Amino acid sequence: MVGEVVQTEASGSQSGKPELHPVYSVNNILHKIRMLDGVKITYSSWVKLFTLNAKGYKVSNHIDGTPPPADTDPKYAEWCEIDAHVLQWIYGSISEDLLIRILETDSTAYEAWTRLKNHFHNNKEARAAALEHEFTNLSLSKCGSMDDYCQKLKDLATQLTDVGSSVTDQRLVLQMVRGLPASYDTVGAYINQLLPAFETARSMLQLEEHRRSARSEDTTAAALAAPAVAPTQQLRLDRRFKWVRKFGTE
Structure with a gap:
C-alpha cells in the first residue's frame, strides 16, 4: 500500500x-x-x-x-x-x-x-469570368504535353470552384475532349460516348498518346533499317523508268 x-x-x-x-x-x-x-x-x-x-x-x-x-x-x-x-x-x-x-x-x-x-x-464574379474564359479556350495545342493539358484543365476547374463556380466532372471531361485536335477525333468520340470519370478519360488519352509515339518510333526505325539504294543503281532505275514512260515497254 x-x-x-x-x-x-x-x-x-x-x-x-x-x-x-x-x-x-x-x-x-x-x-x-x-x-x-x-x-x-x-x-x-x-x-x-x-x-x-x-x-x-x-x-x-x-x-x-x-x-x-x-x-x-x-x-x-x-x-x-x-x-x-x-x-x-x-x-x-x-x-x-x-x-x-x-x-x-x-x-x-x-x-x-x-x-x-x-x-x-473578394471580386468573385470578375475572377470567375476570367477563369471561365481561360478554361473554355484552353486546348492541347497551347500546352507542352497531354499531361500538362489535362493538369491545367484540372487546376482551372479547382480555381473556378474556389470562386463559387463549380465544374462538374462531366463538364471537365467534355471540355478536355473539346480542346483536342482533329487527329484525336476517334478517341474523343469514344470518350464523349462513355463519359467516364475525368481521371479515366485522362488515362485513355495518355494511352492514345503513347500508342502514337510508339507507332512513330516504329516507322522511323523501319525507315532507318531499309537498305539504301546505291547511286549507280538509282541512275539505272531512273533511266529504265524514263524508257518505259517513252516507249511503254522495256
Whole structure:
C-alpha cells in the first residue's frame, strides 16, 4: 500500500511538469503544407492542409475565431507565443505576391487568416469570368504535353470552384475532349460516348498518346533499317523508268 502511494506520488510529480506544446515541434511548415500560389496549389487545397495540421498540432483555436484569453490571464503570454508560431506558418506557406498583400505589423494569426480569405473571396464574379474564359479556350495545342493539358484543365476547374463556380466532372471531361485536335477525333468520340470519370478519360488519352509515339518510333526505325539504294543503281532505275514512260515497254 505504501509502495503504491509512493509510486503514485512519483508519477504525479513527473506528470506535473509542463509539457511542450506540439506547435514547437514543427521546424519547417513547408514539410507539412504546400506553398499557396493560387494556381498550382489552390486556396481551397491549402486551407484543407492547413486546418488539418492546425488540428493535429492543437492550434485550431488560433484560426477559427476563438477569442484569445484576457491580457490579465496567466496563460495570455503563452497564447501570444503560440499565436506567433501559427502566424509564421501562414506567412511561411504562401507566395511572395500573397505575402505582400496580407503582411501587416502586430497582426494575430486569425487576422492574417481572415485577410487571406478575403483576398480570395473578394471580386468573385470578375475572377470567375476570367477563369471561365481561360478554361473554355484552353486546348492541347497551347500546352507542352497531354499531361500538362489535362493538369491545367484540372487546376482551372479547382480555381473556378474556389470562386463559387463549380465544374462538374462531366463538364471537365467534355471540355478536355473539346480542346483536342482533329487527329484525336476517334478517341474523343469514344470518350464523349462513355463519359467516364475525368481521371479515366485522362488515362485513355495518355494511352492514345503513347500508342502514337510508339507507332512513330516504329516507322522511323523501319525507315532507318531499309537498305539504301546505291547511286549507280538509282541512275539505272531512273533511266529504265524514263524508257518505259517513252516507249511503254522495256
